Amino acid sequence: MLVLSRKKDESIMIGDQIELKILSIDGDQVKLGIVAPKNIKIYRSEVYESIQKQNQESLNVSKSLIEQLLKKNL
Amino acid sequence: MNIETKFLGEVTIEEKEIIQFQNGLPGFEDITEFVILPLEIDSPFAILQSVKQREIGFVLALPFLFKKDYAFELSDEDKEELKIKSSENLLTYSIVTLKEPFSNSTLNLQAPVLINHKLKIAKQLVLQDSNTYPLRFPIEGSNF
Numbered sequence: 104m105l106v107l108s109r110k111k112d113e114s115i116m117i118g119d120q121i122e123l124k125i126l127s128i129d130g131d132q133v134k135l136g137i138v139a140p141k142n143i144k145i146y147r148s149e150v151y152e153s154i155q156k157q158n159q160e161s162l163n164v165s166k167s168l169i170e171q172l173l174k175k176n177l
Numbered sequence: 178m179n180i181e182t183k184f185l186g187e188v189t190i191e192e193k194e195i196i197q198f199q200n201g202l203p204g205f206e207d208i209t210e211f212v213i214l215p216l217e218i219d220s221p222f223a224i225l226q227s228v229k230q231r232e233i234g235f236v237l238a239l240p241f242l243f244k245k246d247y248a249f250e251l252s253d254e255d256k257e258e259l260k261i262k263s264s265e266n267l268l269t270y271s272i273v274t275l276k277e278p279f280s281n282s283t284l285n286l287q288a289p290v291l292i293n294h295k296l297k298i299a300k301q302l303v304l305q306d307s308n309t310y311p312l313r314f315p316i317e318g319s320n321f
Contacts, residue, residue: 142254146303154288154303155204157312161235161274161285168275168282169184172222172236 182226183234202301208233237270249304259293266295280317286310
């Protein structure tokens with residue numbers, strides 16, 4: 104992992120289109136500003152990870168649950 | 178062609194029914210080819226089955242039947258990725274996490290599965306504002 108030190112109002116560039124700026128530092132909380140092309144999706148890691156986990160969990164299905172599902176017509 | 182499915186045994190599908198998830202789904206980034214297999218006529222549920230991997234089969238539900246006012250914005254980039262101009266050819270599903278008993282099951286409203294059913298292009302969209310819709314929306318207590 105590349106490690107860089109930055110102060111408030113300093114930034115880093117990732118490639119030539121993504122800028123990450125330190126907006127404020129308050130105790131253990133850092134506020135970041137991100138400038139990136141619209142097609143770059145930006146998520147808090149825990150959001151994306153929670154979706155990955157939920158997808159994994161949703162594969163855990165017993166045959167009997169599917170049979171119950173088959174009976175659930177509208 | 179015939180494929181092995183997680184819940185329905187061997188199923189015959191047509192090549193043109195195959196839906197491409199260019200980037201897979203979160204946690205399953207390498208699995209890009211799926212088909213939708215209906216469970217039964219009039220069932221609000223269906224199976225999203227990987228064409229190549231038998232054990233990868235998600236249960237889907239139509240979210241609007243459970244949350245009538247479910248709505249979200251699609252960005253221009255999402256529309257471009259799905260090659261849609263309006264909502265005309267767009268199908269929206271939620272992945273269901275089934276639990277025993279059935280009433281403990283939940284729908285993932287935070288990351289809907291969007292399908293351009295005409296061009297067979299799809300993606301699981303992670304809604305940016307994660308507070309709007311929950312990852313685990315209870316089926317029980319909804320209108321079902």
